[in-house]
Amino acid sequence: MILEVAILEIKPGLAEQFETAFKTASSIIASMSGYISHELQRCIETPNRYILLVRWQTLEDHTVGFRQSPDYQKWRSLLHHFYDPFPTVEHYQVV
Known part of the structure; x- marks a missing residue:
């Protein structure tokens, strides 16, 4: 298992809109x-x-499968x- 870690700095005043958009985007990554x-x-x-934490089976599932997809x-x-x-x-990976 690979843990993807991203620190997300959201533009001031847009946190609520970001959270709403993220709920929609969650279904994309989950698929x-x-x-x-x-x-x-x-x-x-x-x-x-x-902080966004995403667990993937392999690094390539994220870097190739997701990042290079139309989704x-x-x-x-x-x-x-x-x-x-x-x-x-x-x-990151478990040690």
Whole structure:
């Protein structure tokens, strides 16, 4: 299992709209091959900051299967305009 970790900085005043769009986008990622689960959490100290955790069976399920799919373009159009700056995404594995 691979854990994708993304810190999402949302433009001020758009948190509620982002959360609504994310609910729609969740069905896109959940339908992808290799997807296991995901969770989105909001930072208490910095309300415009979120952490997205997505569990994938393999790294390629995310980097190729999802990122190179037509569905990724839908995901992108729903969410990417909320970010400032654009998030760094990292992948982790259990040691």
